[in-house]
Amino acid sequence: RAAFQVDAMPYTITDPMMSQAAMKYLLTRPGVPAPLDPNFCPLVLSKRHYLQRVAACPHHGRVSELHFAIERPGGCVGRDKLPVFAEDHEGFDASVFLAGEVIRYMLWQRGGLKLILCGPKRICELLTAAYARGGKYEFEAATMPKIYSTPWTVVTVDAVEKLPSSREEPVVCGKVASGCRIAFDLGKSDVKTVAVKDGEVLSSAETEWDVTNPDPQYHYDVIVKAMKDTAAKLPGPVVAIGGSATGAVSANSEATWCDCFPNVPPDVYQKRVVPIFNDIARREFGGVPIKVINDGEVTAVAGGQMIGAGCLFGISLGSSEGSGYVYADGSLTGWINENAYNPFDLNPDAPGNPWSPHRGDAAMYLGQRAATRLAAKGGIDLPPEMMPEHENMNQASHVPHAQCLKKIQAAMKDAAKEPQARKIYESIGVYLGYAIAQYCEYLEIKNVLILGRVTTGHGGEVMMEFARKVLAADFPELADVKFHTPSEHMKRVGQCVAAAALPELEEAA
Structure with missing residues (x-):
C-alpha cells in the first residue's frame, strides 16, 4: 500500500480492492440504472442486498451482531448495528467491508471523536486497525481531530449495555433578519x-x-x-x-x-x-x-423557510454536494453534514476525487463533477484538457469543471445534441434518487429541496423525473416525499x- 499523506492534495486512492467474496454479498444492480454509468452500485441497495443474504443464512449461530456508537462533543451519540457473518463464513469479508463503510457514513454525516465497538472479537480488531493510522480509514482518523481539536479514539466494550445511549441535541438559530x-x-x-x-x-x-x-x-x-x-x-x-x-x-x-x-x-x-x-x-x-x-x-434552513415546513432535506448540487436537514420545528441537527465525503457507490471501479483517498464518494455524483465526469459519454464535444482522465479534471480547482458544465448546458439547448446530453442528467437523477433513499435511513424526510448550478434549466427537470422513478421502483415507501425547487434568484443567493x-x-x- 502506498504511503498516505493525510495533508496532501490531490489524494491518491489507497482503498484496498473489494474481495470477490465481498462482491458476491454486496454488489447488486439498481432497479433504475444510470444510463451512462451501468456499473453504478449504490450503498443503500448494497446494504439491502447484504441484509437479504444474511436473513437467508440457513445456519443459526453463523450470524451475530456488531453494535457501534460514535460520540461527539456535548454528549451527543449516534448508534447503529449490523448483522455480521462468522469469521469462517464466506460472507465475513462483506461484513467487514460494509461495517467500515456504514461507520464512515455516520462519521461524515454527524462527525465524531470516539468510536465504540461491541461485537465479535475479530471484526472489532479489524475495524480498530482500519480506523487507525495506516488503516483504510486513516483519512477519517486524521481528519476528525482537526474538526474537534480532540484526539480520535477507538475502543471495544464487551457488552451492548456498556455502549452509550443514542442522544441528539438539535440546534436553534435565528429566523428573523432584522436591521x-x-x-x-x-x-x-x-x-x-x-x-x-x-x-x-x-x-x-x-x-x-x-x-x-x-x-x-x-x-x-x-x-x-x-x-x-x-x-x-x-x-x-x-x-x-x-x-x-x-x-x-x-x-x-x-x-x-x-x-x-x-x-x-x-x-x-x-x-x-x-x-x-x-x-x-x-x-x-x-x-x-x-x-x-x-x-x-443553510440550504435546509432556506428550504424550510421557503415552503413553511420542516422534515426537509436540502441538497445543493453545485461545485460539490452541500446538504443538510431541518426538523419539523425548523431546528438543525448540529451534525457536520459533510455528506460529499459519504460512501455512495460501491462499484470497485468507482471514481476517486481530489479530497479523499476513497472511491465512490458522493462528491463525484451529486455536483458538477458528476456532470463533467459523464460529459464525454453524453456526446459533449470536449477539448483534450476537459476529458475526465486529464490531469486538469482531477485537481481541487473547480474552474475547468465550471467551464465544462457550460458546454453541457449549451448542448441541452441544441436539438441535435439534447437526446444524448439528456442522459447526463438522467444519470445524475438516478444518483439523486438513491442518495435521498440513503439519507432517509437516518432521517424522517418528507420534503426535499434541490438547488445548485447543476440543476439549472431543463436538465434539472430531467434529474427530478429520474429521482422520482428511483423512489417509485426501489423505495415505494418513500413515494410521498415531496420535491421542491427554488426560484432562479434563490438558486443563486438563497443560502x-x-x-x-x-x-x-x-x-x-
Whole structure:
C-alpha cells in the first residue's frame, strides 16, 4: 500500500480492492440504472442486498451482531448495528467491508471523536486497525481531530449495555433578519454575498475566488472585499453577519475544517483560518454578532423557510454536494453534514476525487463533477484538457469543471445534441434518487429541496423525473416525499438570505 499523506492534495486512492467474496454479498444492480454509468452500485441497495443474504443464512449461530456508537462533543451519540457473518463464513469479508463503510457514513454525516465497538472479537480488531493510522480509514482518523481539536479514539466494550445511549441535541438559530445585515456563502468556486434590511434583499453579488491558493491572507482579503462591497449597499451600519461555508464549522463560528481552504498549510490553517470569520467580524465590522454554519445546513434552513415546513432535506448540487436537514420545528441537527465525503457507490471501479483517498464518494455524483465526469459519454464535444482522465479534471480547482458544465448546458439547448446530453442528467437523477433513499435511513424526510448550478434549466427537470422513478421502483415507501425547487434568484443567493437571519440580536432593554 502506498504511503498516505493525510495533508496532501490531490489524494491518491489507497482503498484496498473489494474481495470477490465481498462482491458476491454486496454488489447488486439498481432497479433504475444510470444510463451512462451501468456499473453504478449504490450503498443503500448494497446494504439491502447484504441484509437479504444474511436473513437467508440457513445456519443459526453463523450470524451475530456488531453494535457501534460514535460520540461527539456535548454528549451527543449516534448508534447503529449490523448483522455480521462468522469469521469462517464466506460472507465475513462483506461484513467487514460494509461495517467500515456504514461507520464512515455516520462519521461524515454527524462527525465524531470516539468510536465504540461491541461485537465479535475479530471484526472489532479489524475495524480498530482500519480506523487507525495506516488503516483504510486513516483519512477519517486524521481528519476528525482537526474538526474537534480532540484526539480520535477507538475502543471495544464487551457488552451492548456498556455502549452509550443514542442522544441528539438539535440546534436553534435565528429566523428573523432584522436591521441591516450582510451574509456570505463560501463555495468552492465563488463567494456569494447579500445585503439585507429587515428581511428584504437590497443587493447580491458573486465574487470568483481561487480556493486552491495556499495564502490565508488572499482568502481573508477576497472575503472582506466581497462583504464590504455588499455592505456599502445598505442604508445603515451592519448590525449582524451570517454565513455559510463548505466544511465543518464549530458552534462558535470557527472554520475548524473547511475544505474551501484546501491548500493552506496545517499549522498556518490553525492560526489564521480557524478564527477567520470571527477575526473579520471583529477587525472589519466592529465586533458585530456573527454566526456561520455549514453550507448544507443553510440550504435546509432556506428550504424550510421557503415552503413553511420542516422534515426537509436540502441538497445543493453545485461545485460539490452541500446538504443538510431541518426538523419539523425548523431546528438543525448540529451534525457536520459533510455528506460529499459519504460512501455512495460501491462499484470497485468507482471514481476517486481530489479530497479523499476513497472511491465512490458522493462528491463525484451529486455536483458538477458528476456532470463533467459523464460529459464525454453524453456526446459533449470536449477539448483534450476537459476529458475526465486529464490531469486538469482531477485537481481541487473547480474552474475547468465550471467551464465544462457550460458546454453541457449549451448542448441541452441544441436539438441535435439534447437526446444524448439528456442522459447526463438522467444519470445524475438516478444518483439523486438513491442518495435521498440513503439519507432517509437516518432521517424522517418528507420534503426535499434541490438547488445548485447543476440543476439549472431543463436538465434539472430531467434529474427530478429520474429521482422520482428511483423512489417509485426501489423505495415505494418513500413515494410521498415531496420535491421542491427554488426560484432562479434563490438558486443563486438563497443560502445567503437564510444565513442573514442566523445571528440573534439581543433586545434593547
